[in-house]
Amino acid sequence: MGVGGNFWDLLKPYARNEGFDFLRNKRVAVDLSFWIVQHETAIKAHVRKPHLRLTFFRTINLFSKFGALPVFIVDGTPSPLKSQARIARYFRSSGIELSSLPVPEGVSAERNCLFSSRVQECVELVKLLGMPVLKAKGEAEALCAQLNSEGHVDVCITADSDAFLFGAKCVIKCFSPNSKEPFECYNMSDIEAGLGLKRKHLIAISLLVGNDHDMNGVQGIGPDNALRFVKAFSEDDILNRLHEIGKGNTSQIPVCIKFEKDMDMGESSPNKKQPHCSFCGHPGSKKDHMKFSCEYCVSNGDDGCKQKPDSFKCDCFSCGMNRRHKEQKRLENWYTRICHKIAQEPNFPKEEIIEMYLCNDNGYFSGSDDLHITWGKPNVEMLIDFLNFHQHWEPSYIRRMIFPMMSTIFLRDMTTTTAETLLFGQYEFDSVERVKTRYGHQFYVVKWKHARGSIVRKAPSEESSAQQDVIELDETVDLLDDSNVPEVHEDDGCSFLHTDENMDLVGAAFPEEVKRFWQEQELKRKNTMSRLLEKENLASPNSKGIQLNITEFYASTKVKHREAKQGEGSSKNIDSQGSEGSKLKRKTPSPTRLSKSVRRRLLFD
Structure with a gap:
């Protein structure tokens, strides 16, 4: 719900994946109706009051595991426009033509009795858990956004994208509790930096593509065209411009789209393109270019110009201005078509929707000084009686x-x-x-x-x-x-x-x-290290327990290897000690004998 046209997909590239401790000691406004609706869609099998079960576990985990301080917000009386949009959504999902069933004016926007009873049960449950509950005058996400913008809470938890239109600064759409980064968080500052859109820009997009209070929006305008259109205006000018276009005034073109017709272009006018060579594609005639190469081809001698490759585009001033003129005409025609579609929409834009989004009085308190949010302790005995009665726990x-x-x-x-x-x-x-x-x-x-x-x-x-x-x-x-x-x-x-x-x-x-x-823990670690050292000393009694450097290590290894070979040779040839001794003497290099590396260098030199 919220803004139509897959609005979340537009914001998705600017979402942050926050870590486990992101909500630690933060005040969080929770749209309770969103939780209940999500419970109904998540649980498919028949269970006993799933809204109570999951609200119970979610509240405990949000408070204890993530360390947040939740404030639950309940819907008030929605506007009649939302009631009409809800009926239209039901007709559309049922395959019924809306034109054949007129929607009466003044239809009650209250939800059905079953959903209201579920909300009331969840409110009673979270109050028994010691959590504060506030009731909105209209939409719950509107009060969440107001509390966030005024600094009463740090984060809003809701899936309604129109929370940004109501002024929210930080919104968590969904959780991933089994992930190292469980929070998909959207900051208004990131959206402004990435898309260049502010609050009134988002309101204008919702008016063009549709929202919870007007599902249709403007026929033929999708989110991409709406984004491109609103970015052509400043935040202070966009809503006023929509009012003018809705009244039929489409003559004024934005500065970023308007073509600089007064630029002095001399002979290279967009409407009068210079002649170009059909062979090389540069300004001039083919006859002249066959004799002498043009300045663009940069050829030596009298070879002439080079043949232009496929998909060649001339970069001369005349061609550049001509392409710019065509692009400008295309933008102006696109802008004219968008304005024509907006002007054809009756009663556009609806002033009551704009006033509702810009309203900063969505709760039953006169000012920020009158609002005191406190968290208490769970009433354990009454909570046990409540859950034993409803859940049979x-x-x-x-x-x-x-x-x-x-x-x-x-x-x-x-x-x-x-x-x-x-x-x-x-x-x-x-x-x-x-x-x-x-x-x-x-x-x-x-x-x-x-x-x-x-x-x-x-x-x-x-x-x-x-x-x-x-x-x-x-x-x-x-x-x-x-x-x-x-x-x-x-x-x-x-x-x-x-x-x-x-x-x-x-x-x-x-x-x-x-x-x-x-x-x-440090004592255990030291004891473990000492036991390991003792085992190493027992395994090698001759070792001194000191780590040797690489030179000493290899020297000691060579000595041990030589001693082992000597012992092996003496055991095999006990009777031929003289001959073995002469062999060892011959293997031992004399001090005057040159080393192998020196002899190799002398040989190759």
Whole structure:
């Protein structure tokens, strides 16, 4: 949804693939309706309330795994224009001619009761998780964009491309949680630098190619022509120019298209091309060029001109101006055709659509000072009752699933205060178990000890939960439901939970424990190195444990090899020691004898 004509494909070259920690400690505005619609298209099999299930896991992962602070935005009452466009979209998808079924004026833009009930259930769920929820006056992406432009949030999560038209600065379209770079992020600054388009330019493109409030746009104008057309005007002039063209005023041609007719070209006028030689293709006559070569061919003597190759184009001033004149005529004819198509469109452009995109009052707060966004802690007991009623999940399973979220909140609180020492009122921080690498990013595996020392009954496994809800996911949709389930371990009658935590967060909350962990790791490394050295010393008792340089190494190797050969020869020929000794003497070079390299040089010289 959003701007028509495959608008995302136009922006795709300017997208950034951000890393795992991109959303760490960032405030994120989430279009909740987009999540619910995406859930419906992603899950094909019958499950129990998939919108609640995936919203639950996505919220936990967005908060704990990616470290974001989500703000959920809910749609208000859309404009009647969107209701008409929605009905037209339904007619078109059903193969019904829209002209045969007139769309009545004043049709209610409210969604159906089923979708509204799903939204309300998801709102209740995220509120129980402690997340703030804001309701927009109209479109949710409009309020997301306003919060982003005013600095209340850092990023918007939505697939509606018209968020940029509402003023968004940074938009995340989709997630890839199984990738080292999971976020496909679009920045308005990159779009301005790459395409040269600003907010009003994008609004003009949406008016030409269609949008959620006017699906048709201007007949015969696609995204490429719309982009080329709006770039001919400045941001302050484009909307005013569309109004003039819509009224029939197509006489004014943009400066970048208008031809400089007043240029003094002398005899080389575009309408009067100089005669050219048919043989070499340069200015002049063939008769003259056969006798003497022209200045363009640069031939010596009286050889004449060279024959022009295939696809030859003369570079003289007259030909250049002629080609420029033809190109200019082509641009002017193209511009005239675009203006003619715009002028034929009735009531173009629709002023209410422009005002809606430029409006900066999309929420139920009068100013930035009246908006206070706060994040609370999950209401665990009410959350358990809610999910047990709607999803039929066991309380132990729910507690285990929300444990990563609670541990993240606990670690954040420990950086500012030490009032609470127990997580869930039952678990205490035990130690840092190890460093874990996941999707190319490192985490601390934190060990949480049950304070009472009792054995905690394990929650239902992944297989048992899958038996309750059989899910078939669409692989083309990126989901945030890659759950990070805590592992349950038992040791000496005590129960432990292992969770993956952000390294910076753990280091800020428990600096002494992290310091002790790395000291232990360094001690283990030294012990491992000492054991390896001991093994090497036992394997070679004569070695001194010192690494030799290359000269000493090869010298010692030659000596050992000579001694081995001497020993082998003495064992084989015990009775012929004299002869063997004479052979060794002969092999030993005399000090006065020249070396082989010197003798070789003397020989070849």
